[in-house]
Amino acid sequence: xxxxGQLAGDHAAQGLSLEPGDGRGDGHAATILGAWHNAGVEVFxxxxxxxxxxxxxxxxxxxxxxxxxxxxxxxxxxxxEPHELARVSPAAFPEADLEFYDRARTAFERKSYRWLADVxxxxxxRIYPQNRTFLRLFVxxxxxxxxxxxxxxxxxxxxxxxxLVQLYPRHLRVIELVSEIQGVFLVTSNTHGVDRLEPPxxxxxxxxxxxxxxxxxxxxxxxxxxxxxxxxxxxxxxxFEGYEDVVASIARAHVAMARHRQKLGGLSxxxxxxxxxxxxxxSEEAFLREVQGKGD
Numbered sequence: 001x002x003x004x005g006q007l008a009g010d011h012a013a014q015g016l017s018l019e020p021g022d023g024r025g026d027g028h029a030a031t032i033l034g035a036w037h038n039a040g041v042e043v044f045x046x047x048x049x050x051x052x053x054x055x056x057x058x059x060x061x062x063x064x065x066x067x068x069x070x071x072x073x074x075x076x077x078x079x080x081e082p083h084e085l086a087r088v089s090p091a092a093f094p095e096a097d098l099e100f101y102d103r104a105r106t107a108f109e110r111k112s113y114r115w116l117a118d119v120x121x122x123x124x125x126r127i128y129p130q131n132r133t134f135l136r137l138f139v140x141x142x143x144x145x146x147x148x149x150x151x152x153x154x155x156x157x158x159x160x161x162x163x164l165v166q167l168y169p170r171h172l173r174v175i176e177l178v179s180e181i182q183g184v185f186l187v188t189s190n191t192h193g194v195d196r197l198e199p200p201x202x203x204x205x206x207x208x209x210x211x212x213x214x215x216x217x218x219x220x221x222x223x224x225x226x227x228x229x230x231x232x233x234x235x236x237x238x239x240f241e242g243y244e245d246v247v248a249s250i251a252r253a254h255v256a257m258a259r260h261r262q263k264l265g266g267l268s269x270x271x272x273x274x275x276x277x278x279x280x281x282x283s284e285e286a287f288l289r290e291v292q293g294k295g296d
Contacts, residue, residue: 068290075266075291077127079258084122085247088134097151100173101136104149107214112141116243137246143239145221146246147177175214177221180238180249181228185256188221197271200260203253265292 090098105115116137125132131152138147152172176189185203192207199205206224208217229235240246264271272288273280280288 068287072266072291072293074127075261078124079254079261081123083124083254085119085250086122087117088120090118090134093132093134095153096133097153097171097173100151101149104175104214105136105138108138108147111218113138113145113147114141116246137243139240139242139246143241144225144237145177145179146240146249147175147218149173149175172210175217177217178249178253179221179225180252181225181232182235182238184228184235185253186221186224186228188217188224190217198260198264198268200256202256265294267291 090096090101101118109115116139118134118136120132120134133150133152135148135150138149139145140147150173152174153170172191172194174189174191176187176191179186183202187199187203187205188208189205190208190210190212192209194207194210204224206220208220225237229237238245238249240249267288269280269288272284276284
């Protein structure tokens with residue numbers, strides 16, 4: 001088991017699409033953190049963003065145990081402590097689409113990526129126990145790209161909240177590629193229209209359509225690396241030789257996310273207005289002040 005915060009401190013199968021399929025997988029599930037933007041907390045920029053959307057929407061509805069103060073408490077829990085990542089077995093996740101995970105592994109391995117581990121963010125699992133999932137981690141042959149795939153299947157009140165904020169997919173099958181180049185996190189994923197929150201300034205995120213094939217996501221990410229290094233030839237990419245290097249990069253991403261959320265007071269006006277699709281009402285203004293700890 002690894003504490004992420006502590007680390008931070010000190011040619012593929014054609015047509016592998018992310019559209020929901022019929023494959024369920026017949027194992028018993030594993031686990032993970034939640035972005036819903038996954039986040040992991042970033043561990044994962046995108047997973048955590050998705051979870052934050054849910055928390056905000058729940059807070060706006062103000063069911064028992066929610067509201068601005070409760071949302072801020074969850075934000076502090078997510079960002080204010082080291083995250084525990086644990087290797088897991090997919091057999092522990094009965095509702096995970098294991099066929100999706102296996103298709104992704106086959107596609108990545110055909111592109112000479114190496115599978116590293118299946119992991120769960122135990123910290124996020126404790127916060128969102130009804131929506132566990134797990135991440136499958138890979139690294140490319142050049143050791144410059146860390147990749148993850150995960151299946152999010154919101155249930156219960158979370159599903160109704162996602163529909164409230166017009167995030168309709170009942171299943172999200174996410175592919176995310178990350179390169180770290182001297183303090184910049186270059187992120188490419190298939191989360192267009194899903195993650196609506198502002199990333200930290202260290203992250204440059206390009207969100208492609210949910211149905212984008214894995215092959216196209218990889219190709220676009222490689223193009224973006226080339227573009228960045230051509231513009232800044234003096235910069236050197238971080239190399240990921242193995243699991244520990246990937247986890248250390250995830251930890252640095254977590255620190256960037258935490259710093260950014262702290263600067264925003266947990267949630268910014270622009271973000272909340274973007275989620276609502278209009279200027280804030282008086283009650284929403286009060287909710288935002290509560291999240292930010294400003295009182296009345």
